[in-house]
Amino acid sequence: MADINILPAVHAFLNKQHGHFIDGAARPGDGTRAIDVVDPATERIIAGVSVAGSADVDAAVASARGAFRGTWAQTLPYQRGVLLNRLADLVDANAEELAQLETLCSGKSIHLSRMIDVGQTAIFLRYFAGWATKITGETITPSMPSMQGEQYTAFTRREPIGVIGAIVPWNFSMMIGTWKIAAALATGCTVVVKPSEFTPLTLLRLAELAIEAGIPPGVFNVVNGFGDAGQALIEHPDIAKVSFTGSSATGSRVGQAAMAANLTRCTLELGGKNAAVLLADVNVDGAVAGLMQTGFVHQGQVCAAPERVFVHRSRIDEVLDKMSGGLPQLKIGSPLDESVQFGPIANKPQFDKVLGYLDEARRLGQICHGGRRLERPGYFVEPALVRARSADDVLMREETFGPIISFLPFDDEDELVGWINASPYGLSASVWSNDLSRVFRLIPRIQVGTVWINMHTFLDPSVPFGGSKGSGIGREFGSAFIDDYTELKSVIMRY
Numbered sequence: 001m002a003d004i005n006i007l008p009a010v011h012a013f014l015n016k017q018h019g020h021f022i023d024g025a026a027r028p029g030d031g032t033r034a035i036d037v038v039d040p041a042t043e044r045i046i047a048g049v050s051v052a053g054s055a056d057v058d059a060a061v062a063s064a065r066g067a068f069r070g071t072w073a074q075t076l077p078y079q080r081g082v083l084l085n086r087l088a089d090l091v092d093a094n095a096e097e098l099a100q101l102e103t104l105c106s107g108k109s110i111h112l113s114r115m116i117d118v119g120q121t122a123i124f125l126r127y128f129a130g131w132a133t134k135i136t137g138e139t140i141t142p143s144m145p146s147m148q149g150e151q152y153t154a155f156t157r158r159e160p161i162g163v164i165g166a167i168v169p170w171n172f173s174m175m176i177g178t179w180k181i182a183a184a185l186a187t188g189c190t191v192v193v194k195p196s197e198f199t200p201l202t203l204l205r206l207a208e209l210a211i212e213a214g215i216p217p218g219v220f221n222v223v224n225g226f227g228d229a230g231q232a233l234i235e236h237p238d239i240a241k242v243s244f245t246g247s248s249a250t251g252s253r254v255g256q257a258a259m260a261a262n263l264t265r266c267t268l269e270l271g272g273k274n275a276a277v278l279l280a281d282v283n284v285d286g287a288v289a290g291l292m293q294t295g296f297v298h299q300g301q302v303c304a305a306p307e308r309v310f311v312h313r314s315r316i317d318e319v320l321d322k323m324s325g326g327l328p329q330l331k332i333g334s335p336l337d338e339s340v341q342f343g344p345i346a347n348k349p350q351f352d353k354v355l356g357y358l359d360e361a362r363r364l365g366q367i368c369h370g371g372r373r374l375e376r377p378g379y380f381v382e383p384a385l386v387r388a389r390s391a392d393d394v395l396m397r398e399e400t401f402g403p404i405i406s407f408l409p410f411d412d413e414d415e416l417v418g419w420i421n422a423s424p425y426g427l428s429a430s431v432w433s434n435d436l437s438r439v440f441r442l443i444p445r446i447q448v449g450t451v452w453i454n455m456h457t458f459l460d461p462s463v464p465f466g467g468s469k470g471s472g473i474g475r476e477f478g479s480a481f482i483d484d485y486t487e488l489k490s491v492i493m494r495y
């Protein structure tokens with residue numbers, strides 16, 4: 001099939017040098033440094049953005065601080081919910097434009113951009129809109145003996161923490177940005193977001209839509225640039241909280257810098273080396289379909305993707321045969337072709353990293369299917385299946401963040417748990433079985449933030465998501481975010 005037609009609005013948005021979005025309007029950069037935005041499917045430059053200097057970061061934080069104390073503080077929770085719902089409606093109304101921008105910057109298939117990036121952005125906005133009117137404290141009866149004979153009562157209030165500095169990676173820029181922006185706005189905070197320099201366009205467009213929705217200027221600001229712009233943001237004295245998604249290495253630096261600068265609180269959603277465990281009674285067809293989908297969606301560039309799969313020895317040959325048989329059905333090609341499920345790797349550094357892991361697996365003779373680079377422009381590589389020799393192999397230990405799934409047979413449950421927990425990461429795992437007694441015995445033994453049963457990478461806005469160990473600090477979604485984005489104030493009163 002041919003590529004879809006690019007909308008005139010997308011052409012118009014692309015052929016521009018973008019700056020930042022501050023105080024409700026586009027702010028051009030100072031022109032001294034610029035970033036080329038590259039389409040990973042063609043390696044062509046499709047747009048440019050300016051690099052924020054400290055004056056831009058200061059202006060964005062000042063605007064967010066002004067709105068936090070002014071217009072946004074005067075906006076009732078009910079109205080905040082209405083405005084977030086209006087933004088969701090505008091995301092729906094501009095869905096195709098946003099999906100095309102996302103695909104052109106990130107290389108994810110247009111189908112995925114429509115369904116996940118745009119579809120989930122609207123869903124998360126509506127979910128958080130509902131929370132705006134449901135943020136409550138509790139009443140407490142003081143219990144100290146010294147209070148006998150006196151009349152006391154106490155209550156707590158949840159107050160918005162202030163300006164949020166949000167730092168967002170390139171794999172799902174608009175959706176992950178929205179998790180942070182919508183949580184901030186629902187609780188009464190304001191936000192300055194720095195997208196990855198590889199995928200800056202959809203969040204700039206979302207900021208424009210926020211103004212169209214009636215969200216006051218300064219509530220949602222975007223600064224573009226490299227890590228140094230992010231660094232200036234997290235160290236800014238008027239940032240009350242940092243919400244970061246990205247690699248564990250950068251996340252660790254971000255957390256330390258924020259803490260050292262101003263004791264700034266952080267939520268860190270970091271990398272993973274997520275295990276899928278297929279027990280002896282596994283429904284192989286169901287597990288294979290699930291792994292094919294979640295291991296190779298967006299070319300494996302998903303923090304929760306199943307990268308290491310432990311299969312009971314009695315089933316491993318069957319599983320690998322069916323995985324190999326399924327791979328040719330995954331159509332590789334231009335992400336703007338609606339029949340394609342598998343596009344290019346999102347950017348050149350990530351492409352080089354994935355090719356490096358594939359070279360290593362090839363050197364060790366471990367690739368059992370795929371893994372070849374495609375001879376065409378763009379960062380294309382086939383998805384790969386690897387049969388590991390030991391849980392200590394590089395591909396069983398390091399996060400590749402690419403379309404590579406490694407398999408290892410297991411015999412013994414204790415050994416299996418040891419292998420899973422030996423990882424410094426602890427984001428997620430899945431167990432595939434209908435033997436619920438065994439499954440429920442495993443759940444408390446696996447050191448991760450989320451366990452899926454007979455599914456993988458299923459994110460729902462009402463279920464907390466985040467990592468343990470080296471995969472992060474804090475949780476996004478559900479009610480957990482309210483604690484993160486608010487300050488708890490206690491009031492004790494004698495009457």
Ligand SMILES: NC(=O)C1=CN([C@@H]2O[C@H](COP(=O)(O)OP(=O)(O)OC[C@H]3O[C@@H](n4cnc5c(N)ncnc54)[C@H](OP(=O)(O)O)[C@@H]3O)[C@@H](O)[C@H]2O)C=CC1
Binds near residue numbers: 248271
């Ligand atoms: N958990 C996840 O969801 C993701 C994990 N990754 C992993 O990270 C690896 C590297 O990808 P990369 O994009 O470089 O991810 P990083 O973790 O390095 O970057 C994530 C975000 O942090 C910014 N950043 C970088 N350095 C700093 C800093 N010192 N202070 C503040 N912000 C900073 C980046 O900006 P800039 O890009 O402009 O430097 C980007 O916006 C990938 O190979 C993959 O393994 C990547 C994306 C998502």
Ligand SMILES: CCCCCC/C=C/C(=O)O
Binds near residue numbers: 171172301459
């Ligand atoms: C189809 C999977 C979509 C979920 C993407 C969530 C990504 C999170 C992350 O990489 O941080």
